Amino acid sequence: MAxxxxxxxxxxxxxxxxxxxxxxxxxxLEAESIHIFREVAAEFQKPVMLYSIGKDSSVMLRLAQKxxxxxxxxxxLMHVDTGYKFHEMIEFRDNMARxxxxxxxxxxxxxxxxxxxxxxxxxxxxxxxxxxxxxxxxGLREYGFDAAFGGARRDEEKSRAKERIFSFRDxxxxxxxxxQRPELWNLYNSRIAPGESIRVFPLSNWTELDIWHYILLxxxxxxxxxxxxxxxxxxxxxxxxxxxxxxxKSLPGEEQWVRSRLRSLGCSPCTGAIRSDADTIPxxxxxxxxxxxxxxxxxxxxxxQDGSMEIKKREGYF
Amino acid sequence: MSSHEYKxxxxxxxxxxxxxxxxxxxxxxxxxxxxxVEETKDxxxxxxxxxxxxxxxxxxxxxxxxxxxxxxxxxxAVTGKTVAPGQKQPTIDFAxxxxxxxxxREQGITIDVAYRYFSTQQRKFIIADTPGHEQYTRNxxxxxxxxxxxIILIDARKGILTxxxxxxxxxxxxxxxxxxxxxxxxxxVEFSEEVYREIERDFAALVKQFGKASLVTIPVSALNGxxxxxxxxxxxxxxxxxxxxxxxxxxxxxxxxxxxxxLPVQRVIRPDQNYRGFxxxxxxxxxxxxxxxxxxxxxxxxxxxxxxxxxxxLEAAFAPQSIALTLEDELDISRGDLIATPAxxxxxATAFEASLVWFDGSRLETHKPYLLKHGVQTVNTxxxxxxxxxxxxTLEEEAVHGLGMNDIGVVEIxxxxxVFFDPYAENRATGSFILIDAATNATAAAGMIRRGLxxxxxxxxxxxVLVALDxxxxxAAEEALLERDVPVVRTxxxxxxxxxxxxxxxxxxxxxGLEAAAAETIAGELPLTVLGGDGPExxxxxxxxxxLPQKGRVQ
Numbered sequence: 001m002a003x004x005x006x007x008x009x010x011x012x013x014x015x016x017x018x019x020x021x022x023x024x025x026x027x028x029l030e031a032e033s034i035h036i037f038r039e040v041a042a043e044f045q046k047p048v049m050l051y052s053i054g055k056d057s058s059v060m061l062r063l064a065q066k067x068x069x070x071x072x073x074x075x076x077l078m079h080v081d082t083g084y085k086f087h088e089m090i091e092f093r094d095n096m097a098r099x100x101x102x103x104x105x106x107x108x109x110x111x112x113x114x115x116x117x118x119x120x121x122x123x124x125x126x127x128x129x130x131x132x133x134x135x136x137x138x139g140l141r142e143y144g145f146d147a148a149f150g151g152a153r154r155d156e157e158k159s160r161a162k163e164r165i166f167s168f169r170d171x172x173x174x175x176x177x178x179x180q181r182p183e184l185w186n187l188y189n190s191r192i193a194p195g196e197s198i199r200v201f202p203l204s205n206w207t208e209l210d211i212w213h214y215i216l217l218x219x220x221x222x223x224x225x226x227x228x229x230x231x232x233x234x235x236x237x238x239x240x241x242x243x244x245x246x247x248x249k250s251l252p253g254e255e256q257w258v259r260s261r262l263r264s265l266g267c268s269p270c271t272g273a274i275r276s277d278a279d280t281i282p283x284x285x286x287x288x289x290x291x292x293x294x295x296x297x298x299x300x301x302x303x304x305q306d307g308s309m310e311i312k313k314r315e316g317y318f
Numbered sequence: 319m320s321s322h323e324y325k326x327x328x329x330x331x332x333x334x335x336x337x338x339x340x341x342x343x344x345x346x347x348x349x350x351x352x353x354x355v356e357e358t359k360d361x362x363x364x365x366x367x368x369x370x371x372x373x374x375x376x377x378x379x380x381x382x383x384x385x386x387x388x389x390x391x392x393x394x395a396v397t398g399k400t401v402a403p404g405q406k407q408p409t410i411d412f413a414x415x416x417x418x419x420x421x422x423r424e425q426g427i428t429i430d431v432a433y434r435y436f437s438t439q440q441r442k443f444i445i446a447d448t449p450g451h452e453q454y455t456r457n458x459x460x461x462x463x464x465x466x467x468x469i470i471l472i473d474a475r476k477g478i479l480t481x482x483x484x485x486x487x488x489x490x491x492x493x494x495x496x497x498x499x500x501x502x503x504x505x506x507v508e509f510s511e512e513v514y515r516e517i518e519r520d521f522a523a524l525v526k527q528f529g530k531a532s533l534v535t536i537p538v539s540a541l542n543g544x545x546x547x548x549x550x551x552x553x554x555x556x557x558x559x560x561x562x563x564x565x566x567x568x569x570x571x572x573x574x575x576x577x578x579x580x581l582p583v584q585r586v587i588r589p590d591q592n593y594r595g596f597x598x599x600x601x602x603x604x605x606x607x608x609x610x611x612x613x614x615x616x617x618x619x620x621x622x623x624x625x626x627x628x629x630x631x632l633e634a635a636f637a638p639q640s641i642a643l644t645l646e647d648e649l650d651i652s653r654g655d656l657i658a659t660p661a662x663x664x665x666x667a668t669a670f671e672a673s674l675v676w677f678d679g680s681r682l683e684t685h686k687p688y689l690l691k692h693g694v695q696t697v698n699t700x701x702x703x704x705x706x707x708x709x710x711x712t713l714e715e716e717a718v719h720g721l722g723m724n725d726i727g728v729v730e731i732x733x734x735x736x737v738f739f740d741p742y743a744e745n746r747a748t749g750s751f752i753l754i755d756a757a758t759n760a761t762a763a764a765g766m767i768r769r770g771l772x773x774x775x776x777x778x779x780x781x782x783v784l785v786a787l788d789x790x791x792x793x794a795a796e797e798a799l800l801e802r803d804v805p806v807v808r809t810x811x812x813x814x815x816x817x818x819x820x821x822x823x824x825x826x827x828x829x830x831g832l833e834a835a836a837a838e839t840i841a842g843e844l845p846l847t848v849l850g851g852d853g854p855e856x857x858x859x860x861x862x863x864x865x866l867p868q869k870g871r872v873q
Binding site for chain 1: 349350352353356357358359360361430431432433434435437441442444456457459460463464571575576584585587588589593595597598599604626627628629636638639640642653677689691692693694746747750751752754759760761764
């Protein structure tokens, strides 16, 4: 971490409030994540990083660069594209891949899309099942990936609080929360039988605030959708639905320009925007700590039913 | 309404309040100042253990709620209510804030380690929240393995039960330095100082038996919040810190940086011919450019040429930073090797005594092959003997032949290759290991090395010997060694790889038809001793190399 470099020449080290032999919490989290990346690259045949284009993926990507520096990232990235991502996300993804010379795979459930799958027609659960979970499992199987990095954090949602850093998946890609491998110290068990796989969560111990703070300190590029600006929105009740997909129909008078931003990035029909003036990262952080709702509250899919994230995870969702 | 229906309104309802509250009264909020403080915060990892009745989840829920670390939609999700202004607060079931999985909610118990995050002005915290019942000893050990501090809950009405003793024992076994006894439910004993003092005294005596952990005892009522975050008005006789005050003040970090330098090599980074970096997370100590280092197991030495990071080269680095080292000399170092300081080398052994916490449903069998993962090295291993099991109710040592799920015991372990370690009590990172069942891939046990066991020649690399002789002498040497029960393979191959494999599996390699000098050239930096000569001279050399027991030394 450049801006809070840990070991400074002696004359500079007094500037930091921490003693020279101690690391800040972000430096500790960074060191832990880099260790995880290196373990996976060494112990698996064919790892992949699942790249969702969001802020957590952006941090994950930077940590992977750090882990193998001055060498390249020794594994490909895969984006599971539902076809309903915001166009700014896709542009950002392709730019990053070009600039960093990444080996990026894009996987879509083309069959479901051809059959007209969308959240209005199918409901959110079936739509997610086909375009995210099925697509992910198919993509992993098609390439034969045996380990997949994901950007999930334990502070996001209750069922994630118990997920391991190395999370074992059976041959069907499913998670058994009652039978997780014990995980002690930083000793990860990476042994699997053919067809089984491990999901790896190098950001497990990061909080949402840590992610934003790290993006600020490291100057990590993120999708512009996170920053407030005037955007075309359908205003329905108190919700702001971004005008993006034609199947989300607006009633007369519902469409307006609203100064708004997205707090987390999902598919455009299912991700609500918030009214906001936060157009810089410090302002986003200021907004975040003034916030009284947790970050996934704007995701329709998490609230489908009690414990819905756990159900999706058991089925193979990230 | 069907739960599967597309309904962005649902999300909007949840957002309603927050959208109104974007930067409420904090317009002149000094973000730069906040971030400057944030940047210097350190991290305390602590574990809690307790079961349904001692109010552990309530305590954590209270800690999160009172330190304003719970979001309103989480409160709403467990109460099902939105608090309208002016309305009385609904009763919050604090335990519901922390109990995660469906299965657990149905049974009303916490059955796995759950990690929680919160922060205050002083520090960031990671809680490993673990179940307290005896059948979850393994989960408790898991949570304790990365913790700097453990909170042990004691029900003031019941005093010190076997469960509290067990928690204190496991926390000490896993090397936690700071113990906090939270004497809970003080409201149910009328905030009696007498009750509290007796528990405080008895618990201090108990903890003393387990080792050198420091102990702080605090009387609390998790339900009402006494001494959790705010001092209690009900216990004026208590002048110590509240639980949160103590968590914010207890010293952490820094200790490992003062120990002997250890870098387990995770990966060799070699983007081109000009760069060769040995990457890993420093397990202990500090390293500076120019420091002399020793690579193990080869024993070759060199000096640190540079310390590489993405953010630029460093002059020095310390535990637990993740870095890469380049060396002045070209040493043959690969994943699983350890780079250390020659002045303070780790111990090495192929047999050691260790404490084990057994996890797996199938019992520990002596002489069954397991994989031992220690640092970044995985070696074949066998448990040769179970010395005893600790009865986790009485804490007495019992003679047994095997260990079952949730058992804690002390065993002797033998590995096929030497393991470079420090005793767990001195260094958690280089003294810990896990055992993996080679057949099922299950993580079978967690281990903490107590000490290396004396072998015939503990100071020499046992068995890693290659003898280069002409055909006649080769055959004679083979016979002589077999007679002394030393495993030998005779070969005419000059393949470096084959030699490495042979000494790797622990046999003496006798290479026929090659001069010792020529063999040495081929062997290069392989971690083995090349011998030549014949007769008594060779036997003596084999003694020195540790293949044969030394006659002149009393063992």
